[in-house]
Amino acid sequence: MSILSIDGSTLKRMIIAGANYLEQNKQIVDELNVFPVPDGDTGTNMSLTVLAAAREVEKSDSNDVFEIAKAAASGSLRGARGNSGVILSQLFRGFSKGLQTHSTIDTVALAEAFEEGVKTAYKAVMKPKEGTILTVAREATEKALQLSLETDNIEEFLKEVLSYAHTVLKKTPDMLPVLKQAGVVDAGGRGLLYIIEGALKALSSKEDIHLEESVSAGISKGSYSALSTISNEDITFGYCTEFIINRSENNPSQISELREFLNSIGDSIVVVEDDEVIKVHVHTDHPGQAIEKGLTFGSLTNMKIDNMREQHSNKVIVEEIKESKPQEKKPIGFIAVSIGEGIQEIFKGLGVDYIIQGGQTMNPSTEDILTAVEKVNAEKVIILPNNKNIILAAEQAQQLSKDKEIFVVPSKTIPQGIAAMIGYEPDHSIEETLESMNESMSYVKTGQITFAVRDTVIGDREIKKGNILGMDEGNIEVVSDNLEEAVYELIDKIVDEDSEIVSIYYGEDVKEEEAIKAKEYIEENYPDCEVEVHFGGQPLYYYIFSVE
Structure with a gap:
């Protein structure tokens, strides 16, 4: 019997079934990712997004078509993770708008809702690429609009749309050379078709369908219990010391002299300057000596000294209380996405109010970002995504926030985020602040050392699972079987005679003495370049290099 509406x-059943089917097949979609680095995978991100949509649908008491679609849109908007998840949420959002005046859906209404979804998704992406989920959705919609005038049988209609969409998906390698070289179709497009396939299976079924929850449905807030196993004696330097030096007009300070002194009395050093001020952050057992040295360069403001050993002793007990304790309201607050104890400490030292645990393989959702915004007591909040796959989710949070003004500085890497914070100048307008942070970010080049999680071919490089990869601004430039050799090779690609400062952030799987070797290599081969070594503590990435 034909299904006409x-x-x-x-x-409701179709949306839940679509979410379940992608969840069952997300690993297949993940394996279509061309880039072999450990990062947020498309299938996982899309699955988490559509599961958030289905969760809202499942708990809705309404059987109204528009209310169900609206619930899916709301859930997916807040649950969106990664760029593919954000695009999927925009497809749901437009689909919902297209059903605003409908009590039931026929083929014409379905095609028009698809069309509204595609329009909304395209608006959300600044530079859409052909050969992606957007292409698959657009061309499938064009076919749907044509078929809606030829048949009123919804099951027949969806089968033909799906068949045509698979044809388009098979063509995506001809639209994106990187797909062709790797011998795969677009992962986002395949994920979308799994959702439609699952929905189609539920169309003619009358049995109840329940959501199959993902075991990875969220990012944990982080457990502080492990801190109790750390002794105070393991904290090398006890005082987090920060201040700003107002440069005296008759003192052309040698910032290298200041760095060298701070390095002799502590670690986790951040020293940055402009024409008027020098910002200083150091962990030391002698904060007085750091301040005295600072006074030789000019007058000091914004001085802050925290006893980290005392903080550590109380942290396990008071962490939850501390998070809920009211803060003094600020005109501008900052949120950064980051992972790694050392890197997070640096961000906090530079004035970041709230850290969202995330990054590679852990793309926070729009909801995670909105929750963080609520915790920052500020009229305006600036978000640093620090990962290209998190920018769209941050921008979506910007649009959804009702109580606070959100601004996104589109940092794609940790060094860019740190540079942006260094570029922040208090008492400036929000427009000047954003301009200054973006400008500071533009002066930084990022290098990263990680490992391959799958076999693939990139350009003329054949990559095997487990290879050490060196990346320059996200492009794989080094493939090696040896970590130390890969480090030196990448350094020679990202550092040159014009480089002034290199910051090395070493990860949780790297020993400090190994990072010191990288520092010595740079100092020997690029003698005019200042080198700083910081414990980053980041997982998956052995090293992150910042080159200015």
């Missing part, structure tokens, strides 16, 4: 209860 979809009511609210059927739409």
Whole structure:
């Protein structure tokens, strides 16, 4: 018997079934990712996004078509993770708008809702690429609009749309050379078709369908219990010391002299300057000596000294209380996405109010970002995504926030985020602040050392799982079997005679003495370049290099 319309209860089952089917097949979609580095995978991100949509649908008491679609849109918007998840949420959002005046859905209404979804998704992406999920959705919609005038049988209609969409998906390698070289179709497009396939399976079924929850449905807030195993004696330097030096007009300070002195009395050193001020952050057992040295360069402001050993002793007990303790309201607050104890400490030292645990393989959702915004007591909040796959989710949070103004500085890497914070100048307008942070970010080049998680071919490089990869601004430039050799080779690609400062952030799987070797290599081969070594503590990435 022909199915001529979809009511609210059927739409509800279809959305839940689509989410379940992608969840069952997300690993297949993940394996279509061309880039072999450990990063947020498309299938996982899309699955988490559509599961958030289905969760809202499942708990809705309504059987109204528009209310069900609206619930899916709301859930997916807040649950969106990664760029593919954000695009998927925009497809749901437009789909919902397209059903605003419908009590049931026929083929024409379905095609028009698809069309609204595609329009909304394209608006959300600044530079859409052909050969992606957007292409698959657009061309499938064009076919749907044509078929909607030829048949009123929804099951027949969806089968033909799906068949055509698979044809388009198979063509995506011809649209994106990187797909062709790797011999795969677009991962986002494949994920979308799994959702439609699952929805189609539920169309003619009358049985109840329940959501199959993902075991990886969220990012944990982090456990502080492990801190109790750390002794105070393991904290090398006890005082986090920060201050700003107002440069005296008759003192052309040698910032290298200041860095060298601070290095002799502590670690986790951040020293940055402009024409008027020098910002200083150091962990030391002698904060007085750091301040005295600072006074030789000019007058001091914004001085802050925290006893880290005392903080550590109380942290396990008071962490939850501390998070909920009211803070003094600020005109501008800052949120950074980061992972790694050392890197997080640096961000906090530079004035970041709240750290969202995330980054590679852990792309926070729009909801995670909105929750963080609520915790920052400020009229305006600036977000540093520090990962290209988190920028769209941050921008989506910007649009959804009702109580606070959110601004996104589109940092793609940790060094860019740190540079942006260094570029922040208090008492400036928000426009001047954003301009200054973006400008500071533009002066930084990022290098990264990680490992391959799958076999693939990139350009003329054949990459095997487990190879050490060196990346320059996200492009794989080094493939090696040896970590130390890869480090030196990448350094020679990202550092040159014009480089002034290199900061090395070493990860949780790297020993400090190994990072010191990298520092010595740079000092020997690039003698005019200042080198700083910081414990980053980041997982998956052995090293992150910042080159200015």
